[in-house]
Structures are given as structure tokens and as C-alpha cells.
Amino acid sequence: MALIDISLPPSIAKALRLPARSPRRQQLRVLRKLLKKARFTEFGQTYRFDEILLSKHAGKKFQQLVPTYDYNKIYEAWWHKTLEGRPDICWPGKIKFFALSSGTSESASKYLPITNDLMRGNRIVMIKQLLTLRTYHDIPLKSVGKGWLMLGGSTDLQKGPGYYAGDLSGITAKKVPFWFSPFYKPGKKIARTKDWNQKLEAIVEEAPNWDIGFVVGVPAWIQMCMEKIIERYNLKSIHDMWPNLAFFVHGGVSFEPYKKGFEKLVAKPLTYIETYLASEGFLAYQDRQFAKGMHLSLNDHIFFEFIPFNDKNFDSDGNIMEDAEVLMIHEVEEGKDYAILISTTAGAWRYLIGDTVRFVDKERCEIVITGRTKHFLSLVGEHLSVDNMNKAVQLVADEMNICIPEFTVAGVPHGLFFAHQWWIACDDKVDAEPVREKIDQKLKDLNDDYAVERNSALKDVYLKILPESSFMEFMRLKGKIGGQHKFPRVMKGKMYEDWVKFLETGAI
Known part of the structure; x- marks a missing residue:
């Protein structure tokens, strides 16, 4: 059975058939949907969401009334209340899951709220990306219906007072829909393993029992897994073990530095598919073969804003200025770097995610990730991204x-x-x-x-x-x-x- 031919829940199928609109109209529709859902929350009442909804220019009114936030600012003002178990703070209901960010720039983990609405939106975007595989040429679509090896965090989450916390990939694996379970590897038992080396060892042990068509994960860890399988079973390539392996879905870091190493591990070319799945949401994905960049998910569960990444809007440490210029999707230009603000179905509002992107095709709303607001070097004006x-x-x-x-x-x-x-x-x-x-x-x-x-x-x-x-x-x-x-x-x-x-x- 091919994965892209399975029957979908009616609500998801309906969402996938939304009519095409201009990027600006799509985004304003998403904004209004977010505002309506959160209007009676503490955040919505404070920042007069009802007034924004009545405005003819909801996008500009939203920017006027709601301040921008980085993690520390929104946590201190709002999210700490959700972590204490209080409902209806930034999003309706009580937050039961928190993603612990990978924290490459800071030592302390960030607790990012995860809601059912956010997870549903992420699944819809994932399915949309799967459907785009039909447009790819000369690739074995039969591999989509084989096993999917998703190398993520542990599903054995930390238990707090009224909530669970862990890696987003672990939360996602724990909440895998029933219709996806037959394809999902390494399976729930191995996925619960917290110790990375033990998990890797278990995957290597089970590898001969699987027929893998897809691998999903951060390049460094997927490469390490493949190397260990090849070494353990004395293989010439990973295709000696998994002949139907055809796709590698990656994200979070540029794949180019790893590509040469991957090519040494395979006997036939893989199709590399880039995604932009952050702990805060599924932002973008590669929707066609040989695309210049990733297509922003404009019609789903995230409202985007863009801040030109320059000395006028950010200080030397990458912190946003109080009077920073903020643009909507129809106001951006190709070839310029922007920091992203997102508002999501998890109660992130005008939230500085920390990544910088560049539009490589404005008409298709395709972006590439160029770095982090705090991960650049400009000691003397070299502006090295x-x-x-x-x-x-x-x-x-x-x-x-x-x-x-x-x-x-x-x-x-x-x-x-x-x-x-x-x-x-x-x-x-x-x-x-x-x-x-x-x-x-x-x-x-x-x-x-x-x-x-x-x-x-x-x-x-x-x-x-x-x-x-x-x-x-x-x-x-x-x-x-x-x-x-x-x-x-x-x-x-x-x-x-x-x-x-x-x-x-x-x-x-």
C-alpha cells in the first residue's frame, strides 16, 4: 500500500482542498483564524483581538497593537503561566506538552508550548508535502509505501506538574496517527529509549528486519546510523541492507557539508527533500524537484512576518530593536535576508524564531535558510552569515x-x-x-x-x-x-x- 494513497480523516482531507489564493490573502485568512480561536485567552483580551478582527486592515492593526517577542520576553510575560498549569493564557485550554529546544545558542533549554492544533497543522503540512512527490520525476514512488525510519528524540518524555516535555521529534513520534503506525520505524519501543547510544545500537540490531524507503532526521545522526549499519554487517553500501531506500528528508541545518559523506554510503542516488520543521511549527518544505528553496506554508497554521536583517533592526548581538521595521509576505523582496516572526496555533505571537531566511523565488514564496540572528559574525562589519x-x-x-x-x-x-x-x-x-x-x-x-x-x-x-x-x-x-x-x-x-x-x- 502506498502511503500517499491512504484514506485521510475528513477534516484533514478538507483542509488539503482549500482553494488557491494570493499569498497575502492566504496569510490574512490564517491570521483571522488564529485571532478568532484565541480571542478569549488572557493574551487575546490584553491585546484586543476583537478590535483587530473588526478592522479592515487586520494585519496592520495586529502589528500596531501586539508587541514583538523573543523567547525570554514571551516566557517571562506569558508562557511561564502555561508551564504552571494555568489554562487559556496564549491559546485556549491547558498546555499539556512542551518541546525542549535543541538550544545550540544557549545552555538552558527553552520550553515551547505544543498544542493539538499545532500538531494537526504540522501533520497537514506533512501530508501536503507527501502529495507533492507525485510531481517529482524518475523516482520510485513505491518507496513511499515502505518503512520510514525517523531518527528523533525519545518518546519517553519528562513529566512535570501537569505536563510532559521533550524533543519535538519525540513528541511527534509519541503522537503518531494510527494510519501511519505500520510505516513508522524504529517503532514505539526503541523510540522510548533515552540513551542515544542504546537507541542507535537497537536500530542497528533491527535494521535487517526492515524494508526502509524513507529516512528522516538531522544529517549528522542519520549518517552515523548508516555508517554503523554498514560496519556491523560488512556491507558495501546501505542499499545492500535497504534496496528500496530512495528518500532522505532532512532539515534544521544545511545539507551540503554532509552530501559528500552520504554519497560514500549509498549505491544509488537518493532524492534529498528539505524541510523547515522547527519546534515552533512546520514552516516550509521543498514541494518540487530541483526547487531553488522551500515553499512557505502560508495557508495552514502559521502567520509570518519578516524583519529585514540589518544594522537598523538588530544590534551587534542579534537582538531585535524596539522600532524594527516589520513586513508582511507581500512586502518582501528577493535576495534580501529577513528574520522571521511567527504567530501560531500554539500561542506564539509575533515570536522571533531566531532564523534568518532569503526569498529566492517570491512568486512561489520559496525561501532558503541563511543562518541565525545570533549565529553570524560581524565583529568589524564583515556581516558573515x-x-x-x-x-x-x-x-x-x-x-x-x-x-x-x-x-x-x-x-x-x-x-x-x-x-x-x-x-x-x-x-x-x-x-x-x-x-x-x-x-x-x-x-x-x-x-x-x-x-x-x-x-x-x-x-x-x-x-x-x-x-x-x-x-x-x-x-x-x-x-x-x-x-x-x-x-x-x-x-x-x-x-x-x-x-x-x-x-x-x-x-x-
Whole structure:
């Protein structure tokens, strides 16, 4: 049975047949739906949702009456009440699940509310993405009906006073719809395992019993899983075990640094499908083969706003300014970086998710993720984004025929000026100096500001090559292995201090 041919619940099927509208009209419809549902909450009463709904210009009125929030601001003002068990704060009812964010930028976990409405919206977007596979060419759709290996967090969630908390992937797996259960691997028993190494060992043990067509997860952990299966059973490629494996659905981090490593593990090409599934919601997905970017989910459960990511709207630490310019979907331009504000069916309102995106096709509303508001380097005006870094690393890896699956960068003092310190993961035999020179040159080619500052206050670039295992061990010591955890591309603050200590002592 092919997964995309199964019967869907009537409510979901109805949602999937919504008529096409302009992006602006779609988004205003979503906003009104959110406001109507939350009008009687404490948040809705405070910020006069009824008044916004009566306005002819609901979008602008919403922006006038409701302030913008980052995590700390909305938690201190509102979300701590939901964590205490109080109902009807930012969304109707009592919040029973909280996603613990992967926290690449900060040491403390964030508690993000998860509602049934949000999970339903995420499932609808997932099904829409599945239906788009019909438009892909020359791919074995029979693989969609095979097993799906979803390598996520544990479904054995932390129990709090009246709620459960854990990795979003663990919550999602725990609440897998009944119609999806026959396809879902590794199964509920293994999914409950909290210890990452034990979970991986159990998956490797069961691998011969599965016929996997899809793998879903963060590239680093999927690659590690495949490598262990190939090693355990002395295989030439993962296709010796799973001949129907055809798709890899990934997200949360650029796939390009991992692509060369993946190609060594397969006997035939995989179709790579990018998604933008954050703990706060399913924001976007690749809906056609060879697309420039991911299509924003405009007609479902998230209202988007966009803040031009520049010095006028953000300070040097990536914090939003009080008078920041905020745009709606019809006001954005191609080729510019924006930070995203979202309002969702989980009671996130005008919430700064922390990612930056760029529209690569405005007509199709397709975006690429370019980095994080706090994960960029601009010590002296070089404005170096994670997207710049990813592209430079990819170009150098291809040019030198080496694999660089992980890297991180930090700004460091250089006398009275500054320098960039790179650490890259590479298990191939290669000298650091040519890699350093090539990455530096590629960044000059990609970023004019960087090129100017390299002749001014950005005095040097340092680079050290480490084994990939060093990066994985650091993540293990930080308790951030497996699930949705990603290695931070820019090191700042406490994370940087721990990284330096780890490199010096092997501990944190």
C-alpha cells in the first residue's frame, strides 16, 4: 500500500482542498483564524483581538497593537503561566506538552508550548508535502509505501506538574496517527529509549528486519546510523541492507557539508527533500524537484512576518530593536535576508524564531535558510552569515575532493583588531594551510563586506582540522546528541568557553 494513497480523516482531507489564493490573502485568512480561536485567552483580551478582527486592515492593526517577542520576553510575560498549569493564557485550554529546544545558542533549554492544533497543522503540512512527490520525476514512488525510519528524540518524555516535555521529534513520534503506525520505524519501543547510544545500537540490531524507503532526521545522526549499519554487517553500501531506500528528508541545518559523506554510503542516488520543521511549527518544505528553496506554508497554521536583517533592526548581538521595521509576505523582496516572526496555533505571537531566511523565488514564496540572528559574525562589519560559511566550505570540499561534515567559527582578538578562528571536521588526509587559504578566498568572493574588512580590521583567519569524532564527543558531553540537535556554526559566549575548554582538556 502506498502511503500517499491512504484514506485521510475528513477534516484533514478538507483542509488539503482549500482553494488557491494570493499569498497575502492566504496569510490574512490564517491570521483571522488564529485571532478568532484565541480571542478569549488572557493574551487575546490584553491585546484586543476583537478590535483587530473588526478592522479592515487586520494585519496592520495586529502589528500596531501586539508587541514583538523573543523567547525570554514571551516566557517571562506569558508562557511561564502555561508551564504552571494555568489554562487559556496564549491559546485556549491547558498546555499539556512542551518541546525542549535543541538550544545550540544557549545552555538552558527553552520550553515551547505544543498544542493539538499545532500538531494537526504540522501533520497537514506533512501530508501536503507527501502529495507533492507525485510531481517529482524518475523516482520510485513505491518507496513511499515502505518503512520510514525517523531518527528523533525519545518518546519517553519528562513529566512535570501537569505536563510532559521533550524533543519535538519525540513528541511527534509519541503522537503518531494510527494510519501511519505500520510505516513508522524504529517503532514505539526503541523510540522510548533515552540513551542515544542504546537507541542507535537497537536500530542497528533491527535494521535487517526492515524494508526502509524513507529516512528522516538531522544529517549528522542519520549518517552515523548508516555508517554503523554498514560496519556491523560488512556491507558495501546501505542499499545492500535497504534496496528500496530512495528518500532522505532532512532539515534544521544545511545539507551540503554532509552530501559528500552520504554519497560514500549509498549505491544509488537518493532524492534529498528539505524541510523547515522547527519546534515552533512546520514552516516550509521543498514541494518540487530541483526547487531553488522551500515553499512557505502560508495557508495552514502559521502567520509570518519578516524583519529585514540589518544594522537598523538588530544590534551587534542579534537582538531585535524596539522600532524594527516589520513586513508582511507581500512586502518582501528577493535576495534580501529577513528574520522571521511567527504567530501560531500554539500561542506564539509575533515570536522571533531566531532564523534568518532569503526569498529566492517570491512568486512561489520559496525561501532558503541563511543562518541565525545570533549565529553570524560581524565583529568589524564583515556581516558573515552561516549561508556564506556553508557555501565556502562546500566549494572548498568539492575543489579539494575532501569531506567536511562539521565546522564552527569564532571571532577572536588579534592585537587591537580581530581575526576569525575556524575549526573543521575532516577525516581525510589534508593540510590545514591550503584549506584555510581557500576558505578565506571563497568568502571574499561570496561577501563583499568580508573582502573589504579582510584588508582592514579583520586581520587574519586561523584554521584547525579536527577529527569528526571530536565534534560528536563535544555534543555528547553537552547532552545534545541525537534528535534535533545540531552543532553550532558560530561559537559565542558560554558555548565558546566550553568548546575551548573541551579542546584543551577533553572535558567541559
